[in-house]
Amino acid sequence: MTENIIDGKAFAAGLRARIADGVAAFVAKAGRAPGLAVVLVGENPASQVYVRAKHKATIEAGMESFEHRLSADTTQAALLALVAQLNADPAVDGILVQLPLPRHIDENAVIAAIDPDKDVDGFHPVNAGRLATGIEGFVPCTPLGCLMLLKDRLGDLSGLNAVVIGRSNIVGKPMAQLLLAESCTVTVAHSRTRDLPAVVRAADIVVAAVGRPEMIRGDWLKPGAAVIDVGINRIPADGGKSRLVGDVDFVSAAAVAGAITPVPGGVGPMTIAVLLRNTLVAAHRNADVPFEAVSL
Numbered sequence: 075m076t077e078n079i080i081d082g083k084a085f086a087a088g089l090r091a092r093i094a095d096g097v098a099a100f101v102a103k104a105g106r107a108p109g110l111a112v113v114l115v116g117e118n119p120a121s122q123v124y125v126r127a128k129h130k131a132t133i134e135a136g137m138e139s140f141e142h143r144l145s146a147d148t149t150q151a152a153l154l155a156l157v158a159q160l161n162a163d164p165a166v167d168g169i170l171v172q173l174p175l176p177r178h179i180d181e182n183a184v185i186a187a188i189d190p191d192k193d194v195d196g197f198h199p200v201n202a203g204r205l206a207t208g209i210e211g212f213v214p215c216t217p218l219g220c221l222m223l224l225k226d227r228l229g230d231l232s233g234l235n236a237v238v239i240g241r242s243n244i245v246g247k248p249m250a251q252l253l254l255a256e257s258c259t260v261t262v263a264h265s266r267t268r269d270l271p272a273v274v275r276a277a278d279i280v281v282a283a284v285g286r287p288e289m290i291r292g293d294w295l296k297p298g299a300a301v302i303d304v305g306i307n308r309i310p311a312d313g314g315k316s317r318l319v320g321d322v323d324f325v326s327a328a329a330v331a332g333a334i335t336p337v338p339g340g341v342g343p344m345t346i347a348v349l350l351r352n353t354l355v356a357a358h359r360n361a362d363v364p365f366e367a368v369s370l
């Protein structure tokens with residue numbers, strides 16, 4: 075049974091192709107390419123992989139990529155100075171500071187320093203507030219990518235019971251806001267939730283953003299539920315290697331779910347495609363060019 079698998083990788087490739095068309099149209103009108111600045115502090119191996127993937131996708135979409143790699147001992151003041159420089163640079167439409175940051179740097183202070191209208195991650199409190207109050211702004215890439223996959227598969231989501239497992243500022247909370255705005259009945263579960271399997275069993279939509287390998291099992295699910303697995307967990311595999319698994323036990327869940335995203339190849343590729351989408355939207359706003367949203 076493979077028809078219930080949601081191919082995020084293919085959906086993301088289609089989205090990136092539509093974005094590339096949008097970039098070409100923007101260049102024709104504005105006389106410049108949209109620009110994305112990515113800041114990486116330190117040598118976290120996973121972060122290096124993501125930053126490389128973002129750079130490649132940015133170039134392939136026809137955008138300008140500005141990469142800033144800083145050493146792990148960079149001071150908070152130096153990072154804030156770089157953010158201020160990027161805020162003031164007219165060639166930079168979007169700014170992403172890769173998380174996590176080294177422990178001696180206050181992530182909230184850095185996020186708050188980014189110009190909200192260049193905050194293509196949607197992490198700034200102004201954008202969180204806009205999302206919560208229904209004002210247009212930047213929506214975090216991972217939850218917006220999850221919503222796109224859900225709407226593509228299910229159409230209208232109104233009235234459905236949705237459970238979001240996880241309440242982080244970058245995934246769980248904005249995911250819950252997006253589902254609420256689609257008129258779902260939303261439950262947000264977390265580490266203090268009592269009887270999580272029973273909560274999950276009531277859900278038509280399950281979004282797992284926990285960071286615990288294969289925690290959500292098929293026998294927790296309501297048959298036919300749509301399952302979106304945000305988790306990215308690297309676990310040991312045979313031969314001293316490692317492999318990537320989600321927060322959902324894919325084999326048991328796929329036997330019960332009506333639709334399910336795999337890991338890898340599900341939500342991860344969507345995150346990067348939506349980052350490009352947000353950057354294209356930012357470029358239109360910054361250049362004062364009207365944005366004709368063609369299913370982006």
Ligand SMILES: NC(=O)C1=CN([C@@H]2O[C@H](COP(=O)(O)OP(=O)(O)OC[C@H]3O[C@@H](n4cnc5c(N)ncnc54)[C@H](OP(=O)(O)O)[C@@H]3O)[C@@H](O)[C@H]2O)C=CC1
Nearest residue numbers: 216240241242245264265283284285304305306341342345
């Ligand atoms: N695919 C992608 O593009 C992305 C993937 N990720 C992945 O998504 C996952 C979540 O990321 P993130 O939101 O940043 O993680 P956080 O660690 O910030 O948040 C995890 C959340 O899960 C909750 N939680 C932990 N244990 C349990 C449990 N046993 N039962 C129920 N809830 C629990 C925590 O609850 P509490 O608040 O009570 O502590 C917390 O709210 C990770 O695997 C991460 O790698 C993240 C970003 C992008």
Ligand SMILES: Nc1nc(=O)c2c([nH]1)NC[C@@H]1CN(c3ccc(C(=O)N[C@@H](CCC(=O)O)C(=O)O)cc3)C=[N+]21
Nearest residue numbers: 124170171172173174195306338339340341342343345
């Ligand atoms: N400021 C900031 N913004 C982020 O959006 C951000 C961040 N910091 N820090 C880390 C998380 C994580 N994240 C992912 C992006 C792509 C994949 C992705 O493409 N995953 C592939 C597999 C990649 C692999 O093989 O390792 C997949 O799931 O198919 C995963 C995770 C963005 N994040």
